[in-house]
Amino acid sequence: MSVPDTVGPQVTEPGVQRAAASDRAAARPPDRPRRMNSGQRRKLRTGLLFISPWIIGVVVFILYPVIYSISLSFTRYSGMEAPTWVGIQNYVTAVTDPLVAKAASNTIFYAIIAVPLGLIVALSLAIAMNQNVREVALYRTIFYAPSLIPAFAMSFIFIVFLNPQFGVFNQVLNLFGGANVNLLGDPTGVKIAIILMAQLGAGNAALIFLAGLRNVPRTVYEAARVDGAGPIRQFFSITFPLLTPVLLFNLITGVSGALQVFTEAFIVTNGTGDPDAGALFYMMYLYKNAFGFAELGYASALAVLLFLAGLALALLIFWLSRRFVNYDVEAG
Structure with missing residues (x-):
């Protein structure tokens, strides 16, 4: 009586099966990209x-x-x-130009003060606009309205307001026995005036902060109150960490705007950009070279350097943001 070679189904080891499957996949021709149909x-x-x-x-x-x-x-x-x-001659001139250094220093001074101050003002306005009171819609309108005023109109208002002879600012100083102050004629005072002028446009950033505040879950605050956390503790442990993505956005846009400050300085200095007045910002000097001195090549080199500086600052901020930006509601 003969015994069959195999009894039942043939069993193959798993390793052999995987090898055979890989061989079949290798032998299969590569998939052709699908062509789009008429629709x-x-x-x-x-x-x-x-x-x-x-x-x-x-x-x-x-x-x-x-x-x-x-x-x-x-x-x-x-x-x-x-x-x-002329090759890189424009860039060599820009590096050695003392007015470029003056304009850059004025712009850096402006950015270092105006950007953090603007973030604080915008966040404060957003918190005020987020209060649960009956007149909150009116308050939001009042807080946002100054940001709708064009920059050139606001500049003229500040010129009248800070006028050393009949301006309201000096009249208030005279009431308290102070002497008249010519802020627009002082190298530091004119920059401070332009920085304060920029804060009237904080309503746009405040609305973005307000949207971030409205997205913070109420349950997180309720849990914090149950644990005994007060308003200050809630702000630094809940509100601020969860607003860091919005803070990053406003920081990037604020730095970009600070590097390009122009309109206020142009109007305050009557278009001269006098270096001695302290209002010679980088964009102001770029404008003077392009349209005042007809040095469009040199102005283009200044524009490229400004672009590279802004790009470097943006990359630096994004790199640093990994340490302070929190995207997780449950973190921190």
């Missing part, structure tokens, strides 16, 4: 048509000017004749 192509064309104004705007008003400015930064160009290639 998908039609949807793609429709989508591109709808976003084409944005694409055209980015290319025409952002990408092309940036590339053109970079190319002009290596030339001497007045806008009246063809550009002349």
